[in-house]
Amino acid sequence: MAEKAWYDVSPSAARLTGSLRDIGYEFSTAVADVVDNSVAAGATRVQILIEHEGAQSRVFVADDGHGMSPSALLEALRFGTRRSYSRGELGRYGLGLKTASLSQCRVLTVVSRSSKSAVRTCARSLDLDLIEEWDQWVIVDPSSADPAVVRARQWLAEGTGTVVIWQSLDRVLPEKRPEGGWARRRLDTLAARTAEHLGMVFNRFLVGPSGRPQLVITVNGQKVQPWDPFAQQESATAELPTQRFEIESAGAVGKVTLRRFVLPSRDQFADSAGFDRLSGPLNWNRQQGLYVYRADRLVQWGGWGGIRGIDEHTKLARAALEFDTDLDTAFNINVAKMRVTLPAQLRQLIEPSVNELCALADDAYRKTSRAKSTPVPADLGASAEARATSQAATTAGLALRMAAMQADQWDAWAQIENLLRQQSPDVAELLGLSDL
Structure with missing residues (x-):
């Protein structure tokens, strides 16, 4: 030829x-x-x-x-x-x-x-x-x-x-x-x-x-301060168990790590300034979602990568998705290193985990909203101490749910919740576990 x-x-x-x-x-x-x-x-x-x-x-x-x-x-x-x-x-x-x-x-x-x-x-x-x-x-x-x-x-x-x-x-x-x-x-x-x-x-x-x-x-001349999107310094931040996945790219297998967080509501932050700072450049609603880290450098923040939409009730949910440069091709990172595309195989793998996170964030948001709108029982009076007790009980209920999720005992916890609602509805309501 x-x-x-x-x-x-x-x-x-x-x-x-x-x-x-x-x-x-x-x-x-x-x-x-x-x-x-x-x-x-x-x-x-x-x-x-x-x-x-x-x-x-x-x-x-x-x-x-x-x-x-x-x-x-x-x-x-x-x-x-x-x-x-x-x-x-x-x-x-x-x-x-x-x-x-x-x-x-x-x-x-x-x-x-x-x-x-x-x-x-x-x-x-x-x-x-x-x-x-x-x-x-x-x-x-x-x-x-x-x-x-x-x-x-x-x-x-x-x-x-x-x-x-x-x-x-x-x-x-x-x-x-x-x-x-x-x-x-x-x-x-x-x-x-x-x-x-x-x-x-x-x-x-x-x-x-x-x-x-x-x-x-x-x-x-001014020192740049780090911005942690997951508020890990806040005691009320809840982290779910870390998960790891493997995906194929260019004939090799790479590892992806997923870390999930439910951030505190405003009244659970140590101070209101911290809550405002954590709103981020896109503000709370659009700042929810996946934070994609490539070799520890943040390249994309906010949004759920096509897995689900933005929702006011899940604005406290944020997750770190971490990969190394060996998966650049799979994530289709752009020249400016500001955008990635989630691989289809990874999207399917993490979708259940993302939905679990959002369910807990939704629950935390609704419990907080309800605690603010529900009047304090008359026998407790309207004192600040009574309001703090009510809020603490609601927070304890959310913590119990988180613990059940982290211990992989969600089914057992669901049965406990149902029994509490049936046998001790007052306790269930105080813990924020009554039906929405």
Whole structure:
């Protein structure tokens, strides 16, 4: 059979880079994708500076990781890097640093130092204006006199690490009057949103997960606080038994872990501020559902992945779905690492568990609502002590239900509930076990 003719048709650099700018990043998610690289580099501290200076406004993401050599830096700036990713690394397609950064700016500069003994840094830039002018995939040396590059090199004088710099923030600031008060307020707002977003997606790194040093992230000098979507610090939070599943992907078998939680109602939180903070960016109703963790990094939050719909009565139900990077293909993770698709086989496996969780959350919600609306018996009076006793009894009833579920004795508990309703209806009502 004769050999087929083949043709090398390289894509237009100007057109393709322009298209890749619209891959779907917001400012905070773009910063998070850059922080992924810092985590992969073994950083324990990441500093993010968002500085307003009119048209010269810029963003710095500096870390104390192991840094890159000049050749490694060039490769890192390649669209679709040729390096391979090992299991557990947060990178996936070799596009994140470039697509995330250029979704917000026109000039991306990276300064890095990899030698602990010698203070040698290397710096390279991707400039969209040059790429569009030459229509070539070019990387250039930035000006050594650029104040941003000078600052980055000063930071790296203390040790290894990498500084990512965003300049010409055309997607962030208005073209007209970038020096105005509106532009300054916009950057302040973006800094606050970015801190909240990083606290959510890197919450497990910020609290120091096992086998890994604790990560410290600051935004404009303020330490980012971890946001635990499951309120595990609250004594009234109920966790069901952990479950593990196996699914096939690319001819191999990977493991998925499911952890289920029923969060406390507002009056069971230690303080109302904690309840408000746990409402999350989508608020309580839309924040219920599955929290998907890829290699301990949160990539999707809220919603039930097509298993069931959002319901006011199940807003206290949240579950962690955890997998490692060996299952990326099965979960169809996108380039921005913000969306996954639940594999059909996994959806079938976890559906009964999700429904059990939602049934308990529904029960907890209704019991709390009924306890608030039911008047205190006349013989107990209307004292605060009597109301507290009634609430405590309702909470005890819910705790008993949870214990039965966790001990895998639900059928036996259902029989006990029925007997209580028949033989001691007053006790059943006090415990919140009477029929709804």
